Amino acid sequence: MKSPANPTTGLRQYLKTEFWIEATAAAMMALGVQVFTAPNFIVGGGLSGIASVLFNVFGWPIGVVTFSLNLPLLLIGWRRLGRRFLVSTLRMVAYLSLMTDGVFARIPPYRGEPLLAALFGGVLVGAGLGLILMRGSSTGGTDIIVKLIQMRKPYLSLGRIVLATDLAVVLLAAAVYRNIETILYGAVMIYASTEMIDGLIDRADARKLAIIVTGRGDETARALMEELRRGVTVLPATGAYTGESRSVLLCVVEIRQLFELKRLVGRIDPAAFVVVANAAETLGAGFKPIGPP
Known part of the structure; x- marks a missing residue:
């Protein structure tokens, strides 16, 4: 008869491997949003893009808003994608919120050339998201929608699905910012993020x-x-x-x-x-x- 799994061993193994990858991915995404895109009124899509708009309009913390908006979608993830997916996604949402509000909120934001902010923000967010998607997990938000679509149509490019969902958020944000340059910079960020994601996982073909x-x-x-x-x-x-x-x-x-x-x-x-x-x-x-x- 098998001996029951040791929770301490599982936790130790997680801390040695997956924790560092998840923490690194969350740090890259938080850095991209908190330091580069949000301070320059650049919307990169997803719930973080919506949180960025609320941050600039009302001053609400990006991490807290992102976590709150994720709760309904996490329930959908529980019903459709299973317990393990929910647990790993919940971890990522918590890490991302803590990194955004607790670590990178203390770093002076970049307020230089908006094009550079869009490019660096897109590369950082895309790299973090690509690392997580490669491991079959999610950072919550529209990633859950992406996961559900990819399960039904596994031959579709994850980067292209992310692009479609992000563009929808940018169009909604356009009604708030009413600045064509901001939307164009957001498109640059989404493109950079998409290319970074596909650069990491497009080999799936x-x-x-x-x-x-x-x-x-x-x-x-x-x-x-x-x-x-x-x-x-x-x-x-x-x-x-x-x-x-x-x-x-x-x-x-x-x-x-x-x-x-x-x-x-x-x-x-x-x-x-x-x-x-x-x-x-x-x-x-x-x-x-x-x-x-």
Whole structure:
């Protein structure tokens, strides 16, 4: 019988790995918004863009407003995307709010050339968001909407989906600022952010082929299908040295899902053998169609 998981071990592992990535991503996004875009009346889309408008109009803290606006969408994430997604997203929303109001609010804002503010803000926000999306998580807000769309249409570019949602927020903000230059700078920021996101995760079009040799094939295959929503092919095999029966699992995933695949396999069978190869093109259900419909 398996021993129950040790919460202390899980927390220690999280602090060694994911915490630093999440904190770094939140810091980059908070720096981009609090120091570069919001002080220059540049709206970059998302709930942070709405919070920036409220900050400039009413003086409300960006982090607190962002956290408050996220609560309804987090409930949607709970119903549609599951508990683990909610927990990781809630962490990111909390980190982002704390970084925005508690750390970078104390740094003097950049009030120089607006074009530079738009470019640097877009690069920082895009880099932070790209890091989080690559790990299958979210920073809340419109990211949840992006995640739901991407689940239904996995072949769409995440960067382009983000671009569409951000443009909608910019158009709404235009009614408040009524400054065409501010909107144009916002478009520059969104473009820089989109290019940064795609620069990090657009390789997902190439995808990865995972070949997993494990003695717990059924359990591993079930976890991959249920949690990653990817098909798995199971082949019977025998170890040449040990003579023991094994299963060889073939699973094609997007690059952003590779971290989660390795985590799942390691959790179920730490003794598994995993080979990851590039899949230059993937055709079939869930990917690109093999031929004309």
